Amino acid sequence: MVGKHSKVKKNKPLLGNHQKCWIWGRNAVRETLSAGFWTIWELFLSDRLPAEELEELEACATKHSVPVVITSDKTLTQKCRAGDHQGMIAKMAPFPYADPEQIRQQTTGTPLYLILDRVQDPYNFGAIIRSAEILGTDAIFLGEQEQCDVTSLVCRTSAGAVNHVPLAQVPNLVAFCQQLKSEKINVLGTAMQAEETLVDYSFTHPTALIVGNEGTGLHPDLLAACSHLIRIPQQGQTESLNVAVSAGILLYEASRQRGFQ
Structure with a gap:
């Protein structure tokens, strides 16, 4: 008392x-x-x-x-x-997440967004942010449920990149993807069974790329909300790539197609 x-x-x-x-x-x-x-x-x-x-x-x-x-x-x-x-x-202080609507209003030209579906490992999260910032991603959008927050470990793994690329939380990723599609932004998901590879897709279009949970991949509702599905060609015996590695490969291809030198 x-x-x-x-x-x-x-x-x-x-x-x-x-x-x-x-x-x-x-x-x-x-x-x-x-x-x-x-x-x-x-x-x-x-x-x-x-x-x-x-x-x-x-x-x-x-x-x-x-x-x-x-x-x-x-x-x-x-x-x-x-x-x-x-x-x-x-x-x-608490991390200053950006406002999703403000990001979209301020993005000019042909946007390249990254959407994270339940990425839970802080090392993966930080590595994805670092790649996204280096490779010219306009913003990263996160779900509010089952998603790793920006912590000290995420900041350190990103080498401070959390300060240079906007990160925004959205309450419903499926509804957000539907909204992006209504604005003529392609929502791009990855699936092993997809016919198109990452080099077949034209990243010169307005694009929101989704990467999924480390263990379960994209949620089925988000997979259904995608306007395009692509795959990363693989030759080895391992079942799938680490989510941070996958994100880096996809974002590099996007940057390459957009004239990254």
């Missing part, structure tokens, strides 16, 4: 509990800090970092109004509960 003279401390909302509210590692922290997109509540830097690097990071933090604490490696490890922080950790 709080006494009437006690002060209740109101904490700012965080990304999550324990490790989830922290990101760490040189690439993830530096990209997130310099982008100024995802709010950092506090930046903690090791006192063993080179003086020039500390000065550079502090200047960038000041630019974005981020408080900086210089402390020991031991303190950083205790806070993020990980030893691979490379002398940089950041306490994060």
Whole structure:
């Protein structure tokens, strides 16, 4: 029970509990800090970092109004509960998902969207985001159910790419796909039984590419909502490709057809 003279401390909302509210590692922290997109509540830097690097990071933090604490490696490890922080950790606000309608209104030219159906492994999710950002995807749309959220592990696996490609949550992926089709955007799914291969499809058309769950693939309702189905040709004995690898192959083909050099 709080006494009437006690002060209740109101904490700012965080990304999550324990490790989830922290990101760490040189690439993830530096990209997130310099982008100024995802709010950092506090930046903690090791006192063993080179003086020039500390000065550079502090200047960038000041630019974005981020408080900086210089402390020991031991303190950083205790806070993020990980030893691979490379002398940089950041306490994060909840991830700022984009508005789906705003993304679609602001997308110009021939859009290339990526839709994720229940991707649950943070390593896969982060790797997909990294590939999508590098290969020119306009935005990534996620379902709200059974989908991995943007966590510190996702951010680190993406090497900070979460700051550079819009990510939006939608309540109903099937309804969203139907809406895209009504706007003349091809909804493209993958299936082993598809007649077309990825090189047969013209990615120069407005396209929303769907990749599915690691274990079960695309949900049957989403598969039925696709306007086109393609497959990635395979020669080996393994039943299927990892979802992050599949997404990378498909997005590379899209970029190649769109003039990626």
